[in-house]
Amino acid sequence: MKIILKKDVFLNSIKAVKGIVGSRSVQPILSSILIETVSTDRITLTTTDLNLSISYTTNAEVVKEGKIAIGAKVIEEIITKLPDNKDISIELNEETNVIVIKSEKTKYDVITLNPNEFPNVYRRSDFSNLNEDEKQFEILTKDLNKAIKQTAFSAVQNEVGGVLTGICFTINENTLETVATDGNRLTRSRIPINSKGENLTFICAYRTLMELSKLISLVDDKTVKFTVLPNRILFEFENIFFQSGLIDGTYPRYQQLIPTTNEKIATIDREKLINTIDRVSVMVNNRTNIMKFNFEDSSLEISTDTPEAGSAKENMDIQYISENLLIAFNYKYVLDVLRNIQNEKIRIEMSTNLSATVIKPEESEEENSGDSYLCLIMPVQVR
């Protein structure tokens, strides 16, 4: 194989695929990038962690076709350090598996891995003809990114697996609903989508969506095409082909958990509330993260204390005319949702100090789009 391409083009390609490459992989091949020539002027870079894979196709002068597998870390470091705006030539010595990388007066000989050991990953060509099991949708990258970012933080974030480490997607009646929960809180986001009459539910891993979200943030506002198979999902946008396994299992029936009749309603300036919680949090007990919220006529006192360190409290003016309520939450759950709302004001809907509380943006009559975003938080019992 021999290819010639510009530094910047090559570096962008590497950055697009390197996210899922483990630095602590047991199998060295999983730390590598597979670089393949695909036509006389295009190459594809591919990485995989076995569950998910990313392919990025870009322009290059293909002098001789072929493929190589090279450590992601070393190739990124080399290309980063080579001079800007210059051509880089990469040539494989097929006998020694050594590739020669040249630019200006610099020459690297890098020992590479056997590209035939690179795991088989799904290719765009594997899905050239949809069959009836494959459902295909289109969505704006910014909408998909918003749906992920607004909910993913509530998912269980560990490697053990299980449905709660994923985000549940439901497509129904031209709405894409995403939900994540860790058992103590639940967030739900709804955005419009052209569902073409399809009804569909699937669970996609937190880690997969974080990688996808990072990639989406790199591209300009475009459309993402995604294809759902019984156990797999494919995303296509710009030069990127991203595919991942789905989580097998049944997601909890969350609809019935969301209270609709909470009658104690506070309306609060979002940014002021964030700042107050942040100031009071200095004295929070880091083992429990418990913060007390005392709602009284038009006023909210937020307080916290840690026996050996001290206490903090602050009052703020709010809209609240129901009866007094002292309720406590893990303050991090409250901050997480407040930071994912853009509206100036938020609404807290409560019933008792032990029942599920709903936090959502305060929307005017016109912009009310049917609870497009909400977060349910279970209070913490305090003496």
Added chain:
Amino acid sequence: MKIILKKDVFLNSIKAVKGIVGSRSVQPILSSILIETVSTDRITLTTTDLNLSISYTTNAEVVKEGKIAIGAKVIEEIITKLPDNKDISIELNEETNVIVIKSEKTKYDVITLNPNEFPNVYRRSDFSNLNEDEKQFEILTKDLNKAIKQTAFSAVQNEVGGVLTGICFTINENTLETVATDGNRLTRSRIPINSKGENLTFICAYRTLMELSKLISLVDDKTVKFTVLPNRILFEFENIFFQSGLIDGTYPRYQQLIPTTNEKIATIDREKLINTIDRVSVMVNNRTNIMKFNFEDSSLEISTDTPEAGSAKENMDIQYISENLLIAFNYKYVLDVLRNIQNEKIRIEMSTNLSATVIKPEESEEENSGDSYLCLIMPVQVR
């Protein structure tokens, strides 16, 4: 005690003294800041790690005099989060040792430590009258900072102690000479100073000088007054009083180690050399850091290799007319000194591939100030 002061004034004071506060101190009092009223409108903040201490004096409205010792981390976090440009009041409840911090609608009750447990540290007042053991000098902050930064990186950087963990200062004939060495390399810097006829040598710990350097960088260009006692050094500048123990022991006689007759001389563009070394370093063996430098007629080839990974090499044009020489160094030592030189060109003075090599700025006849800066590096033997 009760004081009132502006957030920004208080935060700057905390930032000035907090550097030496250990977060893992065995004694909690060493993690605290001692805040004392010193007059009707001034307070002093002090921290210590027993060997060195920093005091910072600033303006405050002193309503009631007294002193407190409060955890550096918690007070910094509180003051950082309070609103900008507002007054903060701090009041001690003498019975409970709880201080009440108030600003706008926020109130903190913080449990403090017993200020009488704060270690005795040297005060400015302890040295109000110089006696004959005390030598006092003045130097520009920028000159002192340069002398420290240009040499300190060559000192042994561990906590075990010994003279090589310090920088050796020698004051003689209106010159301040600073030297650091770890046995494989040595750097020497010389700057003018008014020595008032005094001759003096002392060894100051790397850690002390790093803290001092950080503080100096915070202040505008001013004069530092420093006083050397037999076992202690005091620095005074702006509102800061900084004192530290000195390292006891005899520094190696380094003068005789510096070669003066190396006749193989290369003159090289500094920035190009840094970039070339940086590019070639990708393939360096991280266990040895060995890089080979092959000097030939007007040319330098820099190369390195690691058996299991590969190799790299690059040629550059230089000024060199002596006989060919292949010499190897720990490339990090070379980069360290190159990055501390400002001149456009540097000079490498060599003799054999096993003898001490000198790297220094290439100075024109006019600016030649008698080898104001040089670094000696021992080559590494390669097959």
